[in-house]
Amino acid sequence: MKKLFSLLLVLLATLPVSAQSVYNVLDFGAKGNGVTDDAQALQQAIDRCSSEGGGRVLLPRMHTFLCGPVELKSNVELHLESTATLLCNPDESLYTLSAFKENRGEGMMWLWAKNARNLSITGRGTIHGNGIKFMGMELADSYELKPLADMAFDPRPHVLTLIGCDNLLIRDVTIMEGAYWTVHLVGCNVALIDGINLLNNLKIRNGDGIDLDHSKNVRIANCHITSGDDCICLKNRREWAEYGACHDIVVTNCTLASRSCAIKLGSENMDNIYNVLVDNCIITGSNRGVGIQNRDEGTITDVTFSNIMMDLQLWSDVWWGKAEPIYVTSYPRADGNHKDANWRFPKGETHGRCGAVSRIAFNNIQATSENGCFIGGDTSDKVSDIQLNNVTLHLRRQTTYPNGIYDKRPCKGETFVTGRVYGVYIEEASGVSIENLTVNNYLSNYEGKVKYPAKTLNPIHRFKNFVNKTAGEMSQ
Numbered sequence: 001m002k003k004l005f006s007l008l009l010v011l012l013a014t015l016p017v018s019a020q021s022v023y024n025v026l027d028f029g030a031k032g033n034g035v036t037d038d039a040q041a042l043q044q045a046i047d048r049c050s051s052e053g054g055g056r057v058l059l060p061r062m063h064t065f066l067c068g069p070v071e072l073k074s075n076v077e078l079h080l081e082s083t084a085t086l087l088c089n090p091d092e093s094l095y096t097l098s099a100f101k102e103n104r105g106e107g108m109m110w111l112w113a114k115n116a117r118n119l120s121i122t123g124r125g126t127i128h129g130n131g132i133k134f135m136g137m138e139l140a141d142s143y144e145l146k147p148l149a150d151m152a153f154d155p156r157p158h159v160l161t162l163i164g165c166d167n168l169l170i171r172d173v174t175i176m177e178g179a180y181w182t183v184h185l186v187g188c189n190v191a192l193i194d195g196i197n198l199l200n201n202l203k204i205r206n207g208d209g210i211d212l213d214h215s216k217n218v219r220i221a222n223c224h225i226t227s228g229d230d231c232i233c234l235k236n237r238r239e240w241a242e243y244g245a246c247h248d249i250v251v252t253n254c255t256l257a258s259r260s261c262a263i264k265l266g267s268e269n270m271d272n273i274y275n276v277l278v279d280n281c282i283i284t285g286s287n288r289g290v291g292i293q294n295r296d297e298g299t300i301t302d303v304t305f306s307n308i309m310m311d312l313q314l315w316s317d318v319w320w321g322k323a324e325p326i327y328v329t330s331y332p333r334a335d336g337n338h339k340d341a342n343w344r345f346p347k348g349e350t351h352g353r354c355g356a357v358s359r360i361a362f363n364n365i366q367a368t369s370e371n372g373c374f375i376g377g378d379t380s381d382k383v384s385d386i387q388l389n390n391v392t393l394h395l396r397r398q399t400t401y402p403n404g405i406y407d408k409r410p411c412k413g414e415t416f417v418t419g420r421v422y423g424v425y426i427e428e429a430s431g432v433s434i435e436n437l438t439v440n441n442y443l444s445n446y447e448g449k450v451k452y453p454a455k456t457l458n459p460i461h462r463f464k465n466f467v468n469k470t471a472g473e474m475s476q
């Protein structure tokens with residue numbers, strides 16, 4: 001009787017798995033040989049699964065499924081077994097559906113969904129964007145972009161674009177080598193991205209890791225991300241204005257490496273970004289650590305970065321950033337005839353304007369870098385109520401690129417601030433509070449803990465408990 005009871009428990013425990021409807025793509029005609037395009041078979045499996053109430057679309061192990069564009073649908077779990085690979089077809093003619101509506105100059109869609117619910121992407125397999133196949137010549141720290149026959153049409157595919165979707169799960173998979181943005185959530189609500197490896201080639205430009213665009217109630221946890229462009233970026237693109245603000249976002253327990261900014265808010269922000277928490281992360285080899293880069297009329301408020309360790313270094317001017325560990329800015333874009341302005345301004349406008357950045361906190365930050373922090377805006381009231389608490393900077397040279405330069409791109413007018421290295425450089429801001437700042441300096445062009453022009457001297461600024469150690473003091 002006891003054995004019978006134990007057997008019954010085992011059967012009950014396995015019932016949910018065995019009862020789940022599984023749609024194996026091989027049963028729909030997929031070859032999985034890495035040569036034949038399996039997009040039609042995969043689409044048929046997804047369509048059948050969704051129409052019959054949902055279940056698991058299975059990409060079985062030991063197969064490589066080459067495919068062009070595929071639409072994901074509600075109640076579908078796309079599951080990649082270990083050693084299964086979903087490989088992006090490098091035929092550029094297949095990619096015609098824009099990732100940004102009428103704006104066809106910033107990439108097309110490969111794997112995508114619109115207005116889907118209860119969508120999951122899981123498993124220990126790999127989604128491979130075949131990014132190098134869409135690139136031009138390899139340079140020292142980047143790939144050139146291929147010349148376009150039509151500057152208004154870029155065929156490079158984004159890996160995963162989810163638009164207006166609810167209740168999303170992306171877990172455990174490896175996503176690698178995107179040719180453009182990799183995971184792009186547009187107007188999505190309630191999403192969990194957990195335990196993924198996102199391994200973009202560090203030389204591929206525009207190779208963002210995760211972009212949260214007009215999305216809310218999103219958690220990113222336990223991920224390892226390498227990305228030529230920003231690893232994680234929050235924004236509000238103008239093309240998707242109908243989805244409203246980006247808010248209630250948590251990023252935790254991630255390791256990140258970037259040629260640009262590891263974690264960035266902006267630069268595209270025509271709405272509002274607020275209620276953001278970034279905690280317990282490690283950043284290595286990046287051109288900038290954590291940044292707020294407001295360049296449009298939207299606002300950024302109520303953001304906390306805490307318990308972050310960084311190891312930063314300079315890269316070439318192909319990449320934005322000058323190894324600033326902490327970067328808080330609000331500057332208007334260049335005028336409408338500038339290459340960066342194309343789809344960024346409201347319709348009919350040719351001059352940029354930028355919104356306020358306020359109530360931003362940095363707590364328990366440790367950084368090794370060739371440069372210090374930068375805080376600035378186009379007017380002294382644009383950036384306000386910025387708190388740096390328990391920040392330790394180890395300033396030392398790691399490359400031969402010029403340092404003591406702060407990068408304001410993209411912006412109208414002067415793009416770089418040049419001079420010497422400071423622990424914190426404040427160009428224009430009000431209400432900056434810095435407490436327990438330690439600077440361990442090994443640089444010959446180091447000038448001091450805090451620098452701000454006389455016009456930004458504001459009685460609200462509060463500086464307390466500074467420790468400043470030079471290389472000579474450290475050696476005693």
